[in-house]
Amino acid sequence: xxxxxxxxxxxLTLIGVSVAFGLLLFLVLLAYLTSFFSKKLLKIINDKNSxxxxxxxIEALNKSKAAVAVVTLLLADSQIRKES
Amino acid sequence: MSEFVDFLNSTGFVAINWKNCVMLLVGLFFIYIAIHKNLxxxxxxxxxxxxxxxxxxxxxxxxxxxxxxxxQESGFFGIFFHYGxxxxxxxxxxxxxxxxxxxxxxxxxxxxxxxxxxxxxQIGIFCAFWGALSTxxxxxxxxxxxxxxxxxxxxxxxxLSAQLxxxxxxVTAVIAYSYMAAIxxxxxxxxxxxxxxxxxxxxxxxxxxxxxxxxxxxxxxTMIIVILVVPKSAPLISMFIIGNLFKESGVVPRxxxxxxxxxxxxxxxxxxxxxxxQLTADTVFKLDTIIIxxxxxxxxxFGTIGGLLSAKIMNLFLKDKINPLxxxxxxxxxxxxxxxxxxxxxxxxxxxYLLSHAMGPxxxxxxxSAVVAGVFVSLSKGF
Numbered sequence: 001x002x003x004x005x006x007x008x009x010x011x012l013t014l015i016g017v018s019v020a021f022g023l024l025l026f027l028v029l030l031a032y033l034t035s036f037f038s039k040k041l042l043k044i045i046n047d048k049n050s051x052x053x054x055x056x057x058i059e060a061l062n063k064s065k066a067a068v069a070v071v072t073l074l075l076a077d078s079q080i081r082k083e084s
Numbered sequence: 085m086s087e088f089v090d091f092l093n094s095t096g097f098v099a100i101n102w103k104n105c106v107m108l109l110v111g112l113f114f115i116y117i118a119i120h121k122n123l124x125x126x127x128x129x130x131x132x133x134x135x136x137x138x139x140x141x142x143x144x145x146x147x148x149x150x151x152x153x154x155x156q157e158s159g160f161f162g163i164f165f166h167y168g169x170x171x172x173x174x175x176x177x178x179x180x181x182x183x184x185x186x187x188x189x190x191x192x193x194x195x196x197x198x199x200x201x202x203x204x205x206q207i208g209i210f211c212a213f214w215g216a217l218s219t220x221x222x223x224x225x226x227x228x229x230x231x232x233x234x235x236x237x238x239x240x241x242x243x244l245s246a247q248l249x250x251x252x253x254x255v256t257a258v259i260a261y262s263y264m265a266a267i268x269x270x271x272x273x274x275x276x277x278x279x280x281x282x283x284x285x286x287x288x289x290x291x292x293x294x295x296x297x298x299x300x301x302x303x304x305x306t307m308i309i310v311i312l313v314v315p316k317s318a319p320l321i322s323m324f325i326i327g328n329l330f331k332e333s334g335v336v337p338r339x340x341x342x343x344x345x346x347x348x349x350x351x352x353x354x355x356x357x358x359x360x361x362q363l364t365a366d367t368v369f370k371l372d373t374i375i376i377x378x379x380x381x382x383x384x385x386f387g388t389i390g391g392l393l394s395a396k397i398m399n400l401f402l403k404d405k406i407n408p409l410x411x412x413x414x415x416x417x418x419x420x421x422x423x424x425x426x427x428x429x430x431x432x433x434x435x436x437y438l439l440s441h442a443m444g445p446x447x448x449x450x451x452x453s454a455v456v457a458g459v460f461v462s463l464s465k466g467f
Contacts, residue, residue: 001217005224008464009217012228013210016459020452023313024203027306027451031196034302038295 099141103365110363111135117265124265124420127238127356131258134360137161146361161361164354169246169253175355176243177323182348183239183418183450184327185340191444193298194291197398198410198441202448204394205414208234208387209456212379219375225249228460230376233260234383235453236267236417242359243320244457248464254362255373259380261359264417268424270381271388271412275428278392279408283399284432286407288441299332310455317458324450387415391445406441413442416449 092098114132118125138146138161148166149158158166168175192199213231216222222230225248232244233256241260245253263270275284307325311318330340367373395411409429413421422442429436 001220005217008224009214009227012224012460012463013213015463016456017206017210019314019459020206020455021203023310023455024199024448024452026309027192027448028196028199030305030309031193031199031302034298034305035193035196035294038298038301042295042297 094142096141096143101365103369104139104141107139107363107365107368108136110368111139111360114360123268124261126352127261128265130353130356131261131360131363134161134357135363137357138361138364146364161358164358165362168354168358169242170250173243173246173319175351175358176239176246177319178347178351179239179355180320180454181323181327181343182345182351184324184329185331185344185348187324187328187331187418187447187450188443189299189303189328189332189447190294191291191440192447193294193302195441195444197402198406198444199448200398201391201394201411201414201445202450202452203414204411205387205391205416205445205449206235206452206456207390208383208385208415209453210234211386212383215379215382216375221372221375223249224464226252228464229256230379231383232256232453232457232460233263233376233380234387234415235449235456236260236264236384236387236415236421237450237453238264239355240320240416240450240453240457242355244460247461251367252376254359254364254367255376256380257359258363259377263380263384264420267384267415267417267420270384271421271424272428274385274388275392275409275412275425278389279396281432283396283408284429285436286405287433287436288407288410288438289404290437291440296332296334300329303328303332306451310451314455314458314462316461317454320454320457321451324454384415388412391415407436407438410438410442410445414445414449414452416446416453418446418450419443421449422446 111132111134114128114135117123118128118132137143143159145159145161146165147153147157147159148162148170209231211231212234213227216227216230217224229241229245229249229252232241235241238257238261242253242257245256249256303325307321310321327340327343330336330343391411391414392408393411394414395406395408399405399408407425407429409425410422413425415421422439422445425442426437426439429438
């Protein structure tokens with residue numbers, strides 16, 4: 001075998017093996033990082049959503065309380081009108 | 085009378101020789117195993133038909149389009165070979181788009197360490213590469229093409245052959261697909277030989293659910309990083325990931341469906357028939373072909389051994405042991421190798437459900453072989 005070809009083949013093997021292993025090893029790390037940060041991000045989004053939901057719930061509750069108060073007032077008003 | 089003699093001389097019966105007849109039988113054999121044995125029918129049936137058509141003499145179907153070709157002087161399959169493979173090489177990336185649209189990165193994201201099994205199984209490529217080189221019969225480029233058969237990935241083999249050694253394309257592609265079809269005969273003896281019964285019985289926990297966000301972010305980052313490191317792998321890797329993101333995004337179901345059905349099927353038809361037409365008597369009846377056939381087998385065997393042994397080595401350090409049978413799926417051959425791991429696992433322990441676990445190394449093998457092909461294109465072109 002020609003020495004130039006042999007050297008080229010050695011280079012090809014070393015680079016090929018190290019790139020393939022190195023890249024896939026890096027992808028292992030990337031997969032763990034993706035999982036970690038995705039979970040964090042999803043948790044932040046969930047927290048934000050649940051906070052917003054809570055806020056909406058409170059607003060709805062306040063609105064319903066106000067609505068009940070108005071209805072009570074109206075009923076009381078109509079009652080007073082009837083009696084007078 | 086002379087016209088009749090001229091007509092007889094213009095028929096294929098006069099030009100056909102024994103080599104063509106043998107190749108016709110080879111084509112019929114491919115058709116037989118595709119239909120009767122149901123082995124890789126989507127590949128072997130069109131390849132078999134292509135072999136038959138290519139070995140019928142005087143058709144001119146394989147004449148490539150040349151600069152000085154006259155009006156309608158190029159053959160139908162010559163045009164497909166020239167533009168689909170040797171000149172533009174567009175068919176393998178289109179196949180990868182379809183494969184990507186059918187691939188699930190979930191098992192890899194759920195259990196990332198299985199990516200290493202896909203890396204270890206690439207060892208077969210380098211064994212066959214050195215085997216081919218040591219015969220002294222093949223150039224560096226040709227040896228690289230022979231080695232890539234060990235990636236057990238048809239489109240990658242075709243892609244690399246068309247780039248580095250178009251003269252070997254038909255032979256390497258058919259050998260790759262034939263061994264992929266025969267994986268059920270090649271791998272099980274090695275799987276049984278290199279693993280103990282108790283190892284084959286190892287049950288793996290079901291994988292966790294992977295979120296949509298992870299399934300979108302991971303392939304995107306993988307594509308960017310792999311292409312930045314090995315730009316020559318871009319045609320395969322980019323199309324693979326684009327197809328996958330069509331599927332995972334969930335917002336383009338028509339594109340995902342087109343990539344994994346219509347486009348993949350159309351590309352498969354033309355790719356496989358064109359590959360079959362490259363198996364002419366002149367290319368097959370050579371000592372080189374027999375040696376490539378043997379080296380392809382060596383590549384498949386060493387790839388399988390590499391995957392199995394690396395799984396065993398990983399088990400020395402892992403708390404939750406992995407079933408070493410999934411290591412053999414690292415040779416790509418999606419999804420046959422993964423199915424085989426599952427079947428052998430179930431033979432030994434009916435409670436074993438290895439399919440989803442084996443899909444991880446299987447997909448890693450696809451990425452690994454595309455990366456190695458990219459390295460070969462970058463470094464061995466012209467040698």
